[in-house]
Amino acid sequence: MNLDVRSLRTFSRLAHSGAEKAAGSLTTLAGIDTYVNVTKVELGTKSDVETEFAERDLVSVHIGFNGGLDGRTVLAFSPESAERLVDALMPGIDATDADGELAASSLKEVANIMLGGFIDGWADYLDTSVDITTPTYVEDDDSGPLKEIEASGFEHGGTDEHVLVFRNQLEAADNAIEFDLYMVPTPDSIGTIVEASGEDDALPVESFAAFSEMVNDGANQASADITSMTGIDTTVEVSRLSFVPIEGVPMSLTDAVRRGVVLEFSGTPSGYIAILFDEPSAENIASSLLPGMEGDEAMRQSAIQEIGNIVTSGFLDGWANALETTIDISPPKHVHDLGSAIIDPLATDLAQSQEYAFLIDSTIRTDDDEFTCDIYALPDETELRKALEQLSPAA
Amino acid sequence: MQVYTTDTSSPQSGRTKVGIADYAVSSDQSTLTTSGLGSCIGVALYDPDTCVSGLAHAMLPEIEPGGEPAKFADSSIELLLSEMEAAGANIDRVVAKIAGGSTMFDFTSANGDGSIGDRNVETTRETLARFGIEIVAEDIGGSHGRSLELDAQTGDLRVRSAKTGNSVL
Secondary structure (H helix, E strand, C coil): EEEEEEHHHHHHHHHHHHHHHHHHHHHHHHHCCCCEEEEEEEEEHHHHHHHHHHHHEEEEEEEEEEEECCEEEEEEECCCHHHHHHHHCCCCCCCCCCCHHHHHHHHHHHHHHHHHHHHHHHHHHCCCCCEEEECCCECCCCCCCCCHHHHHHCCCCCCCCCEEEEEEEEEHHHCCCEEEEEEEEEEEHHHHHHHHCCCCCCHHHHHHHHHHHHHHHHHHHHHHHHHHCCCCCEEEEEEEEEEEEHHHHHHHCCCCEEEEEEEEEEEECCEEEEEEEHHHHHHHHHHHHHCCCCCCCHHHHHHHHHHHHHHHHHHHHHHHHCEEECCCCCCCEEEEEHHHHHHHHHHHHCCCCCCEEEEEECCCCCCCCCCEEEEEEEEEHHHHHHHHHCCCCCC | CCCCCCCCCCCCCCCCCCCCEEEEEEEEEEEEEEEECCCCCEEEECCCCEEEEEEECECCCCCCCCHHHHHHHHHHHHHHHHHHHCCCCCCCEEEEEEEEECCCCCCCCCCCCHHHHHHHHHHHHHHHHCCCCEEEEECCCCCCCCCEHHHHHHHHEEEECCCEEEEEE
């Protein structure tokens, strides 16, 4: 399986227009104004995908598709969002009742319409026909999104096998409903779509996978460094590489206030890194590093900058080794602002020369969620491509 | 680009979210919101007679060949005005409030033309002037982010900032 930037763009556009069609059908069906927030093309391992579903405690409806394309689509809600959606669809129905059958069947109905519309766009593009299976409602997710389709194309490879996931965040602001629409095509089907986009200088998926591994290692190192410095026992919850329209990068964050650092790195690739903490986590850091002095704003800033330095070098040092290059890091700049507004100037700077971005995002947290640290890295697209070539098996 | 024009048949006045590189027109007095303006510029337009309003969130100043119009300040203002006109606004009555365009970081890539935030503000002023639209209020520049909420009934633009608190333009 090979991938290139042009086919990633095609994927992104198809996924976005499919998601808009799906959002439109929910608007028509239930009178709920639904918007597509961000469309991401993510590269992860099968186990990453499974873990995310398990950890987020999602209610989901799964529909398989086969024919010209094979794979699975999933509509996933938090239990609260599922409840609000059912309430909007069928006011008065108790979505939390013992059997919840009515709620489940109304969610299945919604999924059938939305996911069907989503898949149609891909079928049209490939000029092929795709059938969809009957929806399955999954409440407690011990069976991940890929489990049930082991028989239809995912049976090869272990949990470390890389898959492409198309993730669309949808939102009905008035009803406070948020949900994700996922599409996971089989590796063979990815090949079919790449072929249709007709690019000949594609990179083997292994180089993306190797890069993604490198990002994972960096996040683990950063997590270990936070733990040894602060005594807070952290692990990497998620670490992923995704391909996003540039304006989708700040839109991946909310406007909740975050504290952290922003810095530039230069080399192959160059780009930006933001390391952001929510306010309580920033407090935790300040009090672990400077016990008794955390009330002092200047001291707090210097503690955040210090941890920013540590996390950055933990995160990036491995890149320089793997890519056999030098990556220089600018001094960290302390930020304390609306999360999406912090990332906005970084994305905007890259937007002058690129329409899409590779976004690396990693979350480091404690088991009890009392401490979270999000790392966002935005490498220059052209330079990242060079870096990926360096990681190609043939290189 | 996605245009989320509010469905005028809907009686309730809800909230419409405007993404980044996006704009929307409200003709049913629903509130338009957009979040996370750093160097980006938010342009709120309002016709007080018809209450037709529009909000754009642009990333970069001037459109380039092949560019997505909603991403740039000049082209998104043009689009917004023509959609507002189609929704019943009279351009002669439309007034503007602008917010955003801050310079949060000194990047090494910044050239001699000034920061993107400054250039976004400058292009916005020029474009509005070209259409004869008066800027009646503004909250621009600085080094902090902003989120906006345009009340289409009153034309009030509520600005939220982590640094300077909330204000109404």
